[in-house]
Amino acid sequence: FQSHDERYAFIAEWYDPNASLFRRYELLYYPKDGSIEMYDVKNRRTFLKRTQYESLHLEDLYVGSKITVFSRHLSIVDYGNLYTSRKLGSRKERTLALIKPDAMHKIGELIDIIINSGLTITKAKMMLLSRKEAADFYVDHRAKPFYHELLQFITSGPVLAMEILGDDAVSKWKAIVGPANPTATETDTLDSIRENFGHGGLRDAAHGPDSVASAAKELELFFPSSGGRGPMSSATFTNCTCCIIKPHAVNEGLTGKIIKAILKEGFQISALQMFNMERPNAEEFYEIYRGVVPEYLEMVSELCSGPCIAMEITPSEPPKVFRDFCGPSDPELARHLRPGTLRAVFGKNKIQNAVHCTDLPEDGILEVR
Template sequence: MYDLKNHRVFLRRTKYEELRKEDLYVGNKINVFSRLLHIVDYGDQFTARKVGSKKEKTLAMIKPDAVAKLGSIIEAILDTGFIITKAKMVLLSRKEAMDFYSEHQSKSFFSDLIGFMTSGPIVALEVIGDDAVASWRKLLGPTNSCTARSESPGSIRARFGSDGTKNAAHGSDSIASAARELEFFFPSSGGRGPKNTARFTDCTCCIIKPHAVSEGLTGKILNEILSAGFDITAMQMFTMEKANAEEFYEIYKGVVAEYNEMVAELCSGPCVALEICQTDAPQRLREFCGPADPLFNFPRVQLFLFTRNTEIARHLRPKTLRAHLGKTKVKNAVHCTDLPDDAVLEGMGEIGKAGEDSVSLQASSISI
């Protein structure tokens, strides 16, 4: 690997078992030996052919009528073999919606479309896969959900849409459109795109950890959260740098034996940050994620030790999220806020600060 910033070789040929071939695509951020790297290009044509193959990026947008089915749609996307590399819940302004759908401005349905697309939050996703543009549109099904139910009953629009406008999701119709639409939601020029939907009031923070994202559990976790009656009012995918992870877990440094492992896990790959709203959200989410009562009255660190122990969760609260999706005390599927006072501090605005280094990737530099 060659470090473009410092103009030197950063890593020669070595074995790194935590890295998968599927992770090696332009635009991805990977963590190698505690260093966050941004893959900006392939080192040569041979690598591009072997690693890049037919990889394309496209926009998958979940419309207001289907946000309540967010988990099921993401499960369908992941089950098809796509990789989700960016995600953001936003509420479009009228101007933003009109700009996005400007090609339909002369159509009779334009006004209804704009009204619908600004009626509630949407979720924009960048998905990567072989022939992603065509593959995603095939998974979507026909534009009209009624037609989709007869012609493609297993498609997204057949399962979750209701008509030609409220049809659950959108997909770019060409590689050029995909590039333009992804730039709209995820600007590469340093802009922020449409504003996220975070409220930062009467809420709590939940982070789907990197191991769970990597294992394809994002959709399942979202489904369980929504099925339990929680509202997901904001969502964003990001990759955390080690320094940010250390700051995030600072309260446990020198107190919890697994502190270094926790930091390493949190910055090992993409996370999904969620803002969760419900009455008494911090306590209720803790109870949902793992053992809380009767341990809720323990001091903060003792509470942390118990609620994050997956084995204890399996014995005391076998139906909790961590009990059946967590693996270990560190890889326990999700982080949730310990105390109500921390809910806003751990909100999406505080945790989405990730740094990166840029590298050029060569196949000869990595043994997979």
């Protein structure tokens, strides 16, 4: 039961490019009618009167999230009061979801499983682990007879590391992954990732830490908080195309489905990373469209409105042109002319057309970098 005026409070920051400083706001969210209100903390005045804002949902609001309110890109940096912190923050946990080399061809399905379980992917990067990084990761298995085989397997190809967030995320993800040695007699393994995607033994598709402490330690290895780079990206920077899943599509939970479609078409995803693009970077990225495409400013706003996923796409066999598979930039046009293309299937309009892809072959490596 939600009382009529139940509200949650958050502290949000906005970078003002004109003044080159961060402005801080208190953001109030009313779950009953999905309305929001904003106060300018420094000037102690109302910045936005209570108004309904349908594109913002309670699950979008957590410490560390990036949201857009009337084209203003805000970062949630803290809870605004004890009530909100206790109600929303107490069960929120972060954990590591690691997809191992043997299941990398199924990352679309696995990302779908994560999203459908109600967990939020907050970081993602396809990586190549060095032997030392693998040894650090599996330090607890050092005395096991299969230790060296384990290191060999985890360094045999790219892995996909993700930070996932949600209520009781550690135990929830661990249950989804399933036990280390699933057997058909165990009821809790029947629908687990290891049962459905694993190949037995060490080739067990995915990993999840077994405690909050382990999760923090392992996340630090893959996504160092110190600003370090962590394991090396799996990008090849050769004969490749750049594809970006736009923020609206990520927000709508389409990431897994788009990746599945790309892989099904025969293309390879040789690198992947989730990131938030700042406006100056988005402007630079779309520089060639400035003054050419009337939607340039809206395209920039969309690209920096939330997390996006950049991928390095390498050619299919037999070779196909990835740009053709993306389809015309206008999804309406795509649905008429190229109904099976990514934009026809997943796009909404010319701005929110699901994906960006490299227009010119020579720009592929440049954009991936």
